[in-house]
Amino acid sequence: MSQPEIHDEHQEHPLKIYFVCWVLLFVLSACSYFVDYAQLQGVLRWGLILIFMVLKAGLIVAVFMHMAWERLALSYAILLPPVFILAFMAIMMFESDYTAVTRTQEFSSQAN
Amino acid sequence: MHEAPLKPPSNPPTPGLQGFVEDWSSDQRAFKKVSWGKAMMWIFLLSDTFVFGCFLVAYMIARNSTVTEWPNASEVFALHIGGVELPLILIAIMTFVLITSSGTMAMAVNCAYRRARKPTALLMVFTAALGAMFVGMQVFEWSKLIHEGVRPWGNPFGAEQFGASFFMITGFHGTHVSIGVIFLLIVARKVWKGEFDQDKRTWMCSGKGDYEAVEIMGLYWHFVDLVWVFIFAFFYLW
Numbered sequence: 198m199s200q201p202e203i204h205d206e207h208q209e210h211p212l213k214i215y216f217v218c219w220v221l222l223f224v225l226s227a228c229s230y231f232v233d234y235a236q237l238q239g240v241l242r243w244g245l246i247l248i249f250m251v252l253k254a255g256l257i258v259a260v261f262m263h264m265a266w267e268r269l270a271l272s273y274a275i276l277l278p279p280v281f282i283l284a285f286m287a288i289m290m291f292e293s294d295y296t297a298v299t300r301t302q303e304f305s306s307q308a309n
Numbered sequence: 310m311h312e313a314p315l316k317p318p319s320n321p322p323t324p325g326l327q328g329f330v331e332d333w334s335s336d337q338r339a340f341k342k343v344s345w346g347k348a349m350m351w352i353f354l355l356s357d358t359f360v361f362g363c364f365l366v367a368y369m370i371a372r373n374s375t376v377t378e379w380p381n382a383s384e385v386f387a388l389h390i391g392g393v394e395l396p397l398i399l400i401a402i403m404t405f406v407l408i409t410s411s412g413t414m415a416m417a418v419n420c421a422y423r424r425a426r427k428p429t430a431l432l433m434v435f436t437a438a439l440g441a442m443f444v445g446m447q448v449f450e451w452s453k454l455i456h457e458g459v460r461p462w463g464n465p466f467g468a469e470q471f472g473a474s475f476f477m478i479t480g481f482h483g484t485h486v487s488i489g490v491i492f493l494l495i496v497a498r499k500v501w502k503g504e505f506d507q508d509k510r511t512w513m514c515s516g517k518g519d520y521e522a523v524e525i526m527g528l529y530w531h532f533v534d535l536v537w538v539f540i541f542a543f544f545y546l547w
Contacts, residue, residue, distance in 0.1 A: 209419070209422045209423065210419070212416070212419060215412065215415045215416065215419065216412075218415075219408070219411075219412040219415075222408045222411070222412075223405065223408060226401070226404050226405060226408060226541075229541070229542065229546060230397065230401045230404075232546060233383050233396060233397050233545075233546050234396060234397075236383075242546075243547070246542050246546045246547065247542070249542070250538055250539065250541075250542035253538045254535055254538050254539070257411065257531055257534055257535045257538065258531075258535065260415075261411055261414075261415050261527075261531045261534075262527075262528055262531045262532070262535075267343065268322070268324075268328065268329075268332065268340070268341060268342065268343075269325070269326070269328060269329040269332075270328070270329055270332035270333060270339050270340055270341070271340050271343055271348065271351065273329065274339075274340075274351075274352075274355075275351050275352075275354070275355050278355060278358075278359075279355070279358050279359075279362065282358070282359065282362035282363075282366070285362070285363075285366055286362075286366050286369065289366050289369065289370050290369070290373065292370065293369065293370040293371075293373035293374040294373065294374075296370075296373075296374035297373060297374045297375070297376065300374065300375075300376050301376055304376060
């Protein structure tokens with residue numbers, strides 16, 4: 198039997214990078230829990246939640262899922278399409294604001 | 310007229326942006342150095358991203374357009390432990406359990422690169438145990454909320470859409486975790502039995518020492534953790 202196709206340079210990385218990533222994920226989770234525990238409100242709360250969320254997601258994808266060491270052809274194919282979700286989200290944000298306004302108007306006119 | 314010589318296939322692929330263009334424009338394999346199993350897992354995960362993306366957008370629409378107050382997740386998911394009211398404590402523990410399981414899975418993949426049979430299998434079983442623990446805590450959380458009267462069509466805390474969003478999003482995520490636990494155990498059993506060290510092809514293994522199934526399994530498991538990061542931020546903390 199011929200040697201099976203060797204598909205990938207085996208990505209062996211030192212264990213240290215996984216431990217560092219792991220500790221960072223713990224710290225970031227603790228930070229985002231603290232945001233709730235400290236009852237922070239408003240833009241500060243949302244900003245911190247988003248920052249910690251993006252950092253955690255980035256660490257998981259880049260290190261644990263090895264995306265940082267993949268070729269760009271794969272990275273772009275996987276990482277760019279989710280941008281459409283952001284566009285969808287933005288459109289739906291306007292739509293739901295509009296719905297909220299019409300509901301408020303309709304319900305207050307019913308009350309009168 | 311000079312004919313452009315065909316590039317021998319042994320040419321190393323160009324790095325960077327130029328490489329990106331060449332990979333996609335050439336009539337050949339686009340994802341170099343990535344097996345099809347791994348590429349397809351990535352593409353499946355991309356499609357799953359859209360599924361969860363749609364759930365989260367639907368939740369955002371419901372929450373943004375309702376005229377009643379959205380229930381305060383910090384209070385709804387609080388637990389009384391030793392006479393103290395701890396906000397979101399169960400969710401925090403679940404988050405740490407899932408991150409820990411992601412860490413052990415990364416270790417398992419690392420052991421698989423070195424073809425260390427037993428450590429790989431044991432770490433995968435440990436990962437599965439943490440995953441099962443997560444699902445167990447989710448069952449506890451669901452029963453507690455159902456007991457308190459949370460239903461998909463209404464709840465005692467506020468906006469009616471809360472229940473539907475909660476059960477849909479966490480239910481779908483919990484299903485993913487459960488399926489992950491089952492597959493982790495299946496792959497761990499294969500590793501333990503040495504099926505990846507045999508000199509024959511199976512559907513998961515292309516020959517002796519091909520431990521890639523572990524890495525592909527790892528991608529799925531980390532994705533489950535990744536989705537939880539977004540659910541934790543948008544559903545529980547927001």
